[in-house]
Amino acid sequence: MKKTNIDEINRNIYDIKNKDSYDFKSQKGLNKEIIEDISKQKGDPDWMKEFRLKALEIYNKLELPTWGPDISELNMDDISTYVKPKSKLNSSWEDVPDDIKKTFDNLGIPEAEKKSLAGVGAQYDSEVVYHSMKEDLIKQGVIYTDMETAVREYPEIVKKYFMKCVPVYDHKFVALHGAVWSGGSFVYVPKGVKVDIPLQSYFRLNSPESGQFEHTLIIVDEGASLHFIEGCSAPKYNKVNLHAGCVELYVKENAYLRYSTIENWSKNMLNLNTKKAIVEKGGQIDWVTGSFGSKISMLYPMSILNGEGAKTEFTGISFAGKGQNLDNGFKVVHNAPNTSSVVNAKSISKNGGKCTYRSLVRINEEAKNSKSSVSCESLMLDDISISDTIPTNDIRNDDVEFSHEAKIGKISDKTIFYLMSRGMSEEDAKAMIVRGFAYPISKELPVEYAVEMNNLINLELEGAIG
């Protein structure tokens, strides 16, 4: 059968570049002076400045990872780690400078805020330019603000939790993050408070040859619940951009957190992000992830189930096109009895794109009567694309139910013929099969995001018939 030739897509709204205008852009590279400069620009308290300098020392000592995709093209001497946009933090969209506001308008953020969100944060390059939350949540004691405000106004909480879940020596890019972090969101949900409508933070990197290093710290206290959504995108430049964010999630006793991500970085981005959650007794963290962008991604969210009966579910999809190497996965550590983890990971690769599912399931000795079930499925749309599964299972007690299932598939000519006999073009047929494949993931997203994900799939599959 004649194969459909799929051109590189027009990423339309995501690719609109604004002029690279800023208040302050750090010198490219990394050294003590640059870190001190960033710290000064940000008005850090002393303890944070010292933290940054210590992180830099650790960064200099750590080696690059010896596994996974080749990231040797990354040269920190070419990257500006801090780009301060020409905007202060605003609580009304009216006050956000026009060009920046227009970017978020195009991405539908203010619209989504009106319709379906309880609070919104918007970061442009290195700083958060907008933050707002519904009045009733403020009254219930919910805190949702940018990370800098949190450092200033809630130093005790921040000191207690900041880079404790993800320690600064975890790996080289976490150390880098510790040294240059800027922006991100801080959320605290008090005991018993159920936040029914999601909060969302959106991260936009506009400046070329720069990095984004936002820090997200969320604490969901006992019996509370929250759905947090992060979205990210950037216009495409010829040179490498770097994203090394850090997400730390604390899910207390019987609390619930759902953390959803729609990642659509441009295809010159190295996405070296680190996300971890610590879950206490009876608590649950659910991850939902759609990963479409980036040139190289190395992202393995991790759930640490520390309390008895703690649970986690990971539902994720990666979509790699030409020139993309998405090395994504999930890690879980069972540290207590009766804990459970469920993984449903999918990947789609086309035009020579590469998707790898890399995972760790570790069930420790004390985690008696625990369960883990992992299912990963990949779909390759042509003969030149690559899919790989690299699981590590480390099970240290016998009283465990564990299953791992991996499937790799292609779209068969028979299926395409069947759909074409129902009046669909070859492209329509492929898009329908791919949307169906992604459906178990997209149905976990709020409806607006499921629609966005389907649009992304359609965009990715659109193109001239060869």
Place this chain on the structure above:
Amino acid sequence: MSKLLEIKNLFVNAGEKEILKGINLKINAGEIHVIMGPNGSGKTTTANAILNNPLYQKKSGEIIFEGENINDLKTDEIARRGIFMSFQLPEEIPGVSVTNFLKYAKSKVTGKPVKIFEFKNELKTYMDELKMNPKNMDRSLNVGFSGGEKKKNEILQLLVLNPKLAILDETDSGLDVDAIKTVSKGIEIFKTKENSVLIITHNTKILHSLKPDYVHVLVDGKIVKTGDASLAKEIEENGYEQYKK
């Protein structure tokens, strides 16, 4: 009566292998035709050749639909012109519900947007007639369906897409008596004076309730005999032996 489909001296290969060796067939609007034949005689190839499945290559001959040669049209274009094929082994599409699939297919075949409420009512009525579980509307297309459910689902698609020519490839095979009756009923609901049905089968059970105008016997890639409904009865009794070389 106006001519709907005409096949002229059609030769078709599957890869290197010659399967059809000169088929001739004329179907007028309003007629029910049956092609019968033993396994491997070229029945399914005939259906696939009409829909221009790229796995089968036409070597010579013509397929004329409503006066136009459709030999080289793409399958989706042929479907949009009004030819439908019920598959012997329908494909499974995980994550796409029966409702969404058919709504999309209908919009493609008709070229018009489908009104969801009207459409759902239409679907319910047909599913009722076909004794299908209404819950199947929301299930992924054909995933986990029994053989009988899949075949009924094909007939449901026939009713919704309402083509001019319905080709039913072994729709009756593997079905129990009750299911065959239901499928026949679906074909009766579909059938009008304007449209036509081509039934491809290797047994005769379905012909007990459907009255064909013509029966063709296909053996080794050629139609060796054409007759009326009584020919089917004869084959039921005597088999294909006498037609084999």
